[in-house]
Every structure is written in structure tokens, then in C-alpha cells.
Amino acid sequence: MWAAVSVCWLGAALLAAGHSLPRLRLPYRELLGTNRSVLFFGHRGSLGFRSLYLDEYRDRLFIGGKDVLYSLLLDRASADAKEIYWPPLPGQTEECFRKGKDPGHTFSLDPASVEAGRGRCPHEPSRTFASTVIGGELYAGLTADFLGRDPGIFRSTGTRSALRTEVDQRLLNDPKFVAAHLIPDNNDGDNDKAYFFFTEKVVEAGSKEHAIVSRVARVCVNDAGGQRVLVNKWSTFNKARLVCSVPGPGGIDTHFDELEDVFLLRTKDGKSPEIYALFSTISHVFQGSAVCVYHMADIREVFNGPFAHRESPHHQWDAYEGRVPYPRPGVCPSKTTNQPRRQYGTTKDFPDEVLHFARAHPLMYKPVYPRHRQPLLVKTDLPHHLRQLVVDRVEAEDGQHDVLFLGTDAGSVLKVVVLQKTSLATTEDVVLEELQVFKVPVPITQMEISIKRQMLYVGSSLGVAQVRLHRCESYGTACAECCLARDPYCAWDGTACTRYQPSGKRRYRRQDIRHGNPVHQCLDQNLTVDDYESVEEKVLYGAEDNSTFLECVPRSPQASVQWFVQRPPDEQRDEVKTDERILQTEQGLLFRKLHRHDAGVYYCKTLEHGFTQMVAKMALEVIASEQLAHTFHRERGDKPQRMPCPEPRLVPQAPKTWFKDIMHLINSQNLQQVEEYCARLWCSSRPHHRKSKLAQAKHALASVDVGKKGQMTKPHSGKNRMPRQASAT
Numbered sequence: 001m002w003a004a005v006s007v008c009w010l011g012a013a014l015l016a017a018g019h020s021l022p023r024l025r026l027p028y029r030e031l032l033g034t035n036r037s038v039l040f041f042g043h044r045g046s047l048g049f050r051s052l053y054l055d056e057y058r059d060r061l062f063i064g065g066k067d068v069l070y071s072l073l074l075d076r077a078s079a080d081a082k083e084i085y086w087p088p089l090p091g092q093t094e095e096c097f098r099k100g101k102d103p104g105h106t107f108s109l110d111p112a113s114v115e116a117g118r119g120r121c122p123h124e125p126s127r128t129f130a131s132t133v134i135g136g137e138l139y140a141g142l143t144a145d146f147l148g149r150d151p152g153i154f155r156s157t158g159t160r161s162a163l164r165t166e167v168d169q170r171l172l173n174d175p176k177f178v179a180a181h182l183i184p185d186n187n188d189g190d191n192d193k194a195y196f197f198f199t200e201k202v203v204e205a206g207s208k209e210h211a212i213v214s215r216v217a218r219v220c221v222n223d224a225g226g227q228r229v230l231v232n233k234w235s236t237f238n239k240a241r242l243v244c245s246v247p248g249p250g251g252i253d254t255h256f257d258e259l260e261d262v263f264l265l266r267t268k269d270g271k272s273p274e275i276y277a278l279f280s281t282i283s284h285v286f287q288g289s290a291v292c293v294y295h296m297a298d299i300r301e302v303f304n305g306p307f308a309h310r311e312s313p314h315h316q317w318d319a320y321e322g323r324v325p326y327p328r329p330g331v332c333p334s335k336t337t338n339q340p341r342r343q344y345g346t347t348k349d350f351p352d353e354v355l356h357f358a359r360a361h362p363l364m365y366k367p368v369y370p371r372h373r374q375p376l377l378v379k380t381d382l383p384h385h386l387r388q389l390v391v392d393r394v395e396a397e398d399g400q401h402d403v404l405f406l407g408t409d410a411g412s413v414l415k416v417v418v419l420q421k422t423s424l425a426t427t428e429d430v431v432l433e434e435l436q437v438f439k440v441p442v443p444i445t446q447m448e449i450s451i452k453r454q455m456l457y458v459g460s461s462l463g464v465a466q467v468r469l470h471r472c473e474s475y476g477t478a479c480a481e482c483c484l485a486r487d488p489y490c491a492w493d494g495t496a497c498t499r500y501q502p503s504g505k506r507r508y509r510r511q512d513i514r515h516g517n518p519v520h521q522c523l524d525q526n527l528t529v530d531d532y533e534s535v536e537e538k539v540l541y542g543a544e545d546n547s548t549f550l551e552c553v554p555r556s557p558q559a560s561v562q563w564f565v566q567r568p569p570d571e572q573r574d575e576v577k578t579d580e581r582i583l584q585t586e587q588g589l590l591f592r593k594l595h596r597h598d599a600g601v602y603y604c605k606t607l608e609h610g611f612t613q614m615v616a617k618m619a620l621e622v623i624a625s626e627q628l629a630h631t632f633h634r635e636r637g638d639k640p641q642r643m644p645c646p647e648p649r650l651v652p653q654a655p656k657t658w659f660k661d662i663m664h665l666i667n668s669q670n671l672q673q674v675e676e677y678c679a680r681l682w683c684s685s686r687p688h689h690r691k692s693k694l695a696q697a698k699h700a701l702a703s704v705d706v707g708k709k710g711q712m713t714k715p716h717s718g719k720n721r722m723p724r725q726a727s728a729t
Contacts (some may be wrong), residue, residue, distance in 0.1 A: 002547070021557040022414065022434035023485060024474065031435060036471045041463040042068065043083055049459045050125050054448040061448075061457060063464055066125075074453055087155045101155075119144050119154035119164060132175040139194045141177035151175050153196055153219065153234065156501060163225055166233050171362050175200040175215075179262035182221070182561055183296060184271050190334030191576045192221040195299075196278070197242070197262045205316050212282060214242040214259040216299060216368060220332035227348040229355040235347045237358070240302045241367040244279045244292035244375055256281045256290040265402075272296045276376075277407070278389040283668070288380030291389065291404065292370035299368050303330060308363040319365040325351065329358035340666040376418055377404065377429050384410040384441075389451040390456065392469065394488040394535040395502050397511040400486045403469075405456055407444030412436045413458060413467065417488060419514055430516075432487050472497045475553075479510055480518035480611035490515050491521070519610040537601070542594045544625045551588040552604035552616045559608035561615075564591055567600035576602070596622050642708070 031037035040063070041047050048066025055062065063070040071082040122129050122142045130140035137158035144150045144164075151172045155163040165171050178200045185191040196217045201210040217239035225232050232272075245253035256279035264273040275294040281287060309320035331337045333344040344350060370376075379386065388407030393400055406414040415433040420426075437444070437458050446459040449469075456467040474492035475481050475497050482490060482497035491500040492510035500511060510521045542548035554561055563576035564586065576582065576589065583590045591598060591712065604616040 007703075008484060020429040021554045023558050024239050024432065025434045025557070026436065026474070028436045028439045031437065031467070034471060034474065036468045036474075037435075037437060038071065038466045039150055039463055039464070040070075040081070042070065043081070044068065047463045049445070049461055049463060052446050052448050052457055052459050052464065054450060054457060056450060056452055061464075063459075074450060074455070086593070108170065119152070119156050119162065122148070124148070128176045128178070130180040130198070132180040132182060132194065133287075134182045134192070134194060138178055139219075141175065141196045142178060143199060151235070152317045153217070155223075161232055162226065163223060163232055163234055163692050165237055166230070168359075171237065171239075172198075173201045176259075181262075181264055182431065183264075183273065184335065185300070186271065188336050190222050190332050191332050191336055194221060197259060197260045199257070203313070205314055206655065209388050212257050214244070214257060214277075215239050216242050218303065218330075222332055222334075222346070224346045224348050226350065226352070226355045229352050230359060235350060235355050236330050236332060236360060237362055238303055238364060239362055240299070240364040242277065242292075242294070243367045243369050244277065244290050246290070246378060247374055254281075256288070258282050260289070260387055263391050265391050265393060275299075276389060276391050276404075277370075278386060279375075280385060286380060287385070288378065289382070289386040289406075290375040290379070291377040291406075292375050294368060302364050302366050302368050306365040307361040308365040309361060317363075317365065320361060325353045325357050327354060328563050329354055375428055377416065379473065382408075383407040384412070386414075388447040390447050392449060392451060396488040396500060396513050397491065397509065398514055401513055403488060405447065405469075407447050407458060409443035410441035411438035411444065411460060412441075413444070413456070415469075417486065417513065430486050432485065435467060437467060438462055469497065473498055478611075478613075479522035481523045481613075483510060483512050483518040484608055484611060486513050486516040499696070516609055535603075535614045537617045537619055539619045539621065539623050541623055542591070542598075543623050543628060544594055544596055546594055548591040548594045548598075548620070548621065549588055549600055550591075550604075550616075550618055553587055554606040554608075556606070556608060559606040559613075562605045562607060564603040564605065565600045566603070567597070573603060594622055596624065598622060 014255050026036070032039070042065055046066070047063070047068075049063065050066070051064040052061040053064075054074075059074050061072045061074055063072065067085065067087045069084040073080050119142075120131075120138055121138055122144075124144050126141055127148055129140060131140035131142075133139070135158070137160070138156050139153070140156075141153045142729060144152055144154065152165045152167070153172075175198045177196060180372070181195050182192060185193060196219075197215070197216050198217070199212050202213050203210055217237065217257045219234050220236040223234055223236045226235050242259065243255070243355065244257075245255040247253055258280045259277060260280055261278040263276045263278075263453040265276060266273045273296060275296070277292050277294065278289065279292065280289045306321075307324070308317045308320040309322075310317050311429075326339075326342065327333070327337055327344060327350065333346055333349065338344060380578050385408060386406045390405045392403045392405070394403050401417050401419065404414075404416045404418065406416060408414065410546045414431055415435065416434055417430050419428045419430065421428060438460055440462070442460045442462055444458055444460050448457045449455070450457070456469055458465045458467060470487060470489035471483075472482070472487065473496065475485040475487070475490065477496070479492040482492040485497070488499050488511075489500060490511070492498075500509070512518075512521045540548075540550065552561060552563075561584070564573040565576050566573045576584075578584050581592050583592065588604075589602070599620055599622045602616075602618045602620055603614065606613050606615055616631060647648060
């Protein structure tokens with residue numbers, strides 16, 4: 001019951017917040033056509049993408065795929081690609097088959113020096129893992145055995161002895177590793193720590209079911225294991241829970257427990273990055289995603305706080321109140337932690353009492369809460385799931401704004417700016433763009449951002465895309481359109497919407513990220529783009545007493561639409577009155593039953609924050625029922641008198657030629673030719689197709705889009721969109 005109350009409250013809160021649709025949707029072909037996106041699919045037809053590594057120092061992008069490695073230039077991701085083909089060695093495929101696995105591979109760039117991959121990468125590329133390289137050593141969180149039952153955090157490839165976590169469910173219980181990062185504590189290098197972010201299963205007291213929680217764990221980089229206890233095992237391992245939840249009434253929070261991705265927004269000193277974490281919920285009641293931001297100071301405070309303790313699995317967790325041995329379990333041997341008479345140069349010098357305590361108490365009692373104890377962003381109204389996250393802190397006219405790029409499981413990327421309200425604890429998120437990066441809806445599995453080059457690198461099973469972070473000219477040609485975009489990257493420079501430059505001239509620069517108010521920013525500019533004569537007019541035909549549709553989709557889903565009509569000979573434009581017969585939909589104006597007096601010129605205007613724009617102009621002509629009565633007798637209930645079919649040797653018409661025929665028939669106004677044409681369609685079809693053929697002819701006759709020059713336009717065939725011309729059904 002409490003879960004239902006919490007979810008209902010969450011839904012009401014989100015509804016009150018008024019979460020927005022993307023202001024601009026850019027389809028796959030438009031991204032390619034405007035050179036905003038460049039795709040790389042490998043040289044062998046199928047990349048089998050697995051991982052990205054962005055090296056801005058060497059100006060290269062490294063891509064790991066199936067049996068292949070690529071090194072690409074950052075500025076031209078598809079040019080000058082260097083390839084290392086890395087197929088399985090003879091006999092390895094057969095060995096995997098014998099062990100009951102799909103084909104698996106052990107790779108090496110140098111055949112003369114083959115090293116085992118155990119503890120460095122999972123046996124199957126589909127298994128999650130996280131890794132980072134620190135001082136030439138590889139720190140990796142993964143499952144090390146062939147069956148995926150031996151999870152651990154490993155250190156290898158260096159000159160020191162390899163380390164790993166003990167095989168103990170108290171340390172790691174079926175973890176899913178998400179990220180690993182080096183985050184120094186201070187200027188003392190001996191205090192450096194590697195942080196791991198993951199989810200794992202827990203069983204609470206009195207419950208038989210597993211729950212999923214998110215964790216942050218850390219180990220000291222200079223950890224050498226114990227001398228007699230925890231030999232070749234981590235002696236400084238600690239972990240704490242990461243909480244990302246929406247506070248609810250009565251202390252019942254709505255939790256987002258499934259950690260999807262982590263991004264570190266680095267600071268200049270490197271010691272206090274802001275940690276952005278993307279979560280999803282695994283609730284059966286509702287589905288959604290949230291982004292929470294954590295301060296390193298809060299994480300360190302939790303690790304310096306009380307340890308968690310319980311007498312047995314049947315007891316509740318509590319704070320440990322006994323004596324904690326020195327040096328405190330989890331600290332690194334360094335000048336900072338040493339005392340004058342208690343010097344420890346390595347973890348091998350730690351007393352056994354310390355190591356026994358560390359083994360028995362890996363969990364911290366207090367959880368880590370996000371900034372302001374609530375998410376920065378919550379999304380429960382999306383048709384897809386959020387999987388990846390990168391962040392760019394952008395300098396704008398009114399200060400700094402964090403722009404989030406969120407990769408989905410449908411091949412798209414959402415570009416979102418989060419604005420702090422007057423109260424620091426409240427935010428507003430504005431979805432600036434939805435970029436359909438890949439043609440088909442495949443999950444995005446990794447993203448990297450290059451601030452230096454203003455590029456986003458997006459990986460999926462299909463390949464890798466290089467996407468520009470912004471393209472200001474796509475917002476429009478008016479000051480108001482640029483202002484309404486609310487994009488921190490863009491500003492109106494007096495003549496066009498261009499990249500915002502903090503050092504640029506302030507005289508002409510117009511930008512309003514917080515409010516997007518064009519009336520305030522563009523009062524002396526073109527606030528209106530509603531010239532009735534500048535919009536190209538389309539002539540549409542609709543059949544009397546049939547349904548007819550006029551399409552008008554605003555470029556911005558956040559804009560409202562108004563319809564006006566001018567009926568000859570009156571020059572006055574009146575707002576269209578909707579009722580049960582005339583409906584206004586998201587895609588346009590629907591006449592459920594067309595009347596003769598509906599004929600006229602229709603104007604579609606959009607309104608957004610005081611900015612009006614003429615979008616479409618359509619002259620609707622109504623074909624009277626008397627004109628169609630002779631051809632379509634069923635409209636009056638008469639029995640049709642069909643013309644006799646000629647001999648079967650009649651050759652059917654070529655596909656799609658009937659559009660030209662219908663155009664000719666309408667121009668000639670010869671109803672006898674209409675009858676003859678319909679008969680040809682009827683006779684050239686097989687019996688079970690005749691009904692649909694006749695319906696096609698009837699639809700085409702009543703659904704013709706004729707331009708000013710009398711040229712016919714074929715009905716729009718795009719999926720999930722209403723036709724651009726009037727249609728009769």
C-alpha cells in the first residue's frame with residue numbers, strides 16, 4: 001500500500017512540475033544531411049561495438065569491436081582509421097564449443113607475449129565490467145570465472161603482486177559494475193583511492209527476496225594486502241549505499257535503485273569532482289529514470305562515519321558502537337594517517353586486528369545522499385529507457401548551466417539543460433533536443449564527450465557516431481526562435497542564431513536560458529514570422545460528406561497551434577471553431593464530415609511564449625457529392641452497375657500510374673472517364689484485391705494535393721504520420 005501511495009504522490013508531483021517534451025526533434029537523416037553526425041561502422045561490414053576510449057592528448061578515438069580494434073582521428077571519426085584485426089587463434093573456437101559456450105576469444109597484439117585475461121576482462125563481452133588504469137596498473141571490477149560466479153575487484157598488470165577481493169557475499173553479492181575512477185583525497189599521493197560504482201543484491205532481515213541497491217566502494221591505490229590475514233587480498237575495501245530517491249509524504253520515498261551510468265564532472269584540482277549518476281527503477285508499479293548528483297565531501301564523510309554491524313542475517317543493521325582498531329580500517333598508510341609513534345609504511349604492517357575488523361565490517365552504516373537529498377532530474381513519461389549519461393558545464397549569459405546528454409535504448413540522445421530555481425533545492429529541466437543518432441532503435445551502450453572539440457561520441461551494437469553538441473542554425477532564422485530554444489550553446493548575434501561566445505560583443509547578443517522570453521530579449525527584433533503571403537499555398541481537394549485532414553505539425557512540440565480560415569469572397573480571417581465534427585489534433589485539423597461551406601483558405605499558426613509563426617497555408621476545395629455520385633453509387637446506396645471486364649489477357653497497369661490518371665480525370669471533369677478508369681482497376685486485379693483497388697482509386701480521387709502550378713503531389717507515405725493532403729475515408 002505504501003508503494004502505491006508513494007507512486008501516486010510521485011505522479012502528482014511530476015505532473016505539477018510540467019515536464020516538457022523535446023523542443024526540437026532531429027531525425028536520423030537530418031543529422032546526417034546537416035553534417036551534425038558522422039557514422040563509423042568499421043571496415044568489415046559489422047563492427048560488433050564493445051567499448052570506446054577517448055584520448056584527447058593523442059587526438060585519437062579507440063574503438064573495440066568483435067575481433068578488431070580501431071584508432072580514429074577525433075576530428076574526422078570516419079577518416080584515417082587504423083585497424084588491428086584480432087581474430088581467435090586456431091583451436092580456441094572449438095575449445096569454447098567443447099565447454100558449452102558460444103565462440104569466445106583470447107586476444108593479444110603481440111603473439112610472442114600472450115598473457116591470461118583472467119581478472120582483467122570477463123569471459124563473455126556481454127557481462128558488465130568497469131575498469132581504470134592507475135600508474136600502469138589495471139583496476140577492474142568483473143566476474144572472473146567462466147560461468148560468471150566469481151565476482152571481484154582486481155588489480156593486475158603492474159610490477160606489484162596482484163590483488164583481489166575475497167570470495168564473500170558480504171563484500172560483493174552478484175554485482176553489476178558500472179564505473180571505476182581514481183579520485184585523490186589530497187595532495188598526498190599515498191592517499192589516492194580507486195572508487196567503484198555498482199549494484200548488488202541484498203537480503204534484508206525477515207525477507208526471503210533479494211533487493212537491488214546501488215553502491216560506491218573504494219580501495220587504496222597503495223594497498224598491498226595483509227602479511228598473515230588477507231594475503232593478496234584488499235585490506236582497505238569499504239562500501240556504502242548510494243541513495244537516489246524522491247522524498248514523499250510520511251517519509252515514504254520513491255527509490256531509483258538500478259544504477260545505469262556514472263559521469264564525473266571534474267574540477268580543476270581533480271579532488272572534488274561532482275558525481276552524476278543515472279538510475280532507473282525496477283518497480284512493477286511504474287518505470288522511470290532519475291539523475292542524482294553527489295559531492296565527494298559527502299561520500300568521504302560516510303566512509304569516515306560509523307561501520308554497519310548486525311549479529312546475524314536475521315537481525316537488522318545497526319551502527320557499530322564498539323572500539324574501532326587503529327589504524328582505522330579503510331585508511332591508506334600515508335603521512336596523513338600516521339601518528340608519531342605508530343608509523344605504517346604499507347598495509348602489510350597493519351595489525352591483524354585491523355584486517356579482521358575490515359573483513360567483518362566492509363559496509364558503512366550511513367548511506368550517501370545526493371545534493372539537496374533529491375534527484376536533479378526525474379523522467380517517468382518517456383517512451384524509452386535512459387541508459388547513458390555525460391555532462392558539459394556551459395558558460396552562458398546568465399551564468400553556468402549543466403547540459404546533460406542522455407542516451408536511450410532506442411538509438412536516440414536527449415539533450416537536457418537543468419536550471420536552478422530561486423530555491424536551490426528546486427530545479428527545472430528543459431529537453432532541448434532529441435537526436436535520433438542511429439537509424440534503428442538500438443540501445444546506446446557507451447558515450448564519451450570531448451569538451452575541447454565540442455563533440456559527442458556515441459556507441460551502439462551498430463557502430464559509433466560522432467555528433468556535434470550543438471547546431472544553432474537549426475533553431476530558426478528569427479531572434480525569437482533562437483531565444484525560445486533556451487540552448488546555453490547558442491545566442492542571437494543580431495543577424496543569426498550562432499554559437500555563444502563569452503567574450504563576444506554584448507550589444508547584439510541575445511540569450512535567455514532561464515525564462516526563454518522572446519518578448520523581453522527580442523523586442524527590437526523580428527518577434528513575429530506570420531506573413532500570410534510568404535507561406536507557400538497548397539490546394540487540397542476533399543469529398544463532401546467524407547472525412548478530411550489538414551496536417552500541421554509545429555516544429556516545436558512545446559508550441560500551441562491556432563487555425564484560421566478565410567472563406568471567399570470575404571477577406572476576413574476567422575478562427576476555426578472546433579466541435580464534434582471538426583477536431584483539432586496534435587497533427588492537424590480533422591473534419592469528420594466535410595460540408596460545402598468548409599471550403600476556404602486555412603492558415604495554421606503556432607504560438608510559443610509570445611512568438612507567433614505562420615506554419616502552413618492550405619486552400620481547401622470541396623468536391624460536391626453530385627460530382628461523385630455517378631462514379632461511386634454506394635455513397636447513395638444504389639447498386640453499382642459495373643462495366644463488363646475484358647478478356648483476361650488485358651495487361652495490368654504499371655504501379656503508381658493511377659496518380660497521373662486521377663489528375664487528368666479531375667482536370668477534364670469527364671465522369672465517363674472516371675467510370676472507365678475504375679473499371680480498368682477492377683478488372684486488372686485478382687478478385688480478392690479488387691475491393692482494395694477500388695478503395696485506392698476512390699481515396700486518390702478525393703485526396704489530391706495540387707500546388708499553385710497545378711502539379712500533383714503523391715500522398716505522403718511516412719510511417720506514423722498523417723498525410724500532408726486532405727484525405728477522404
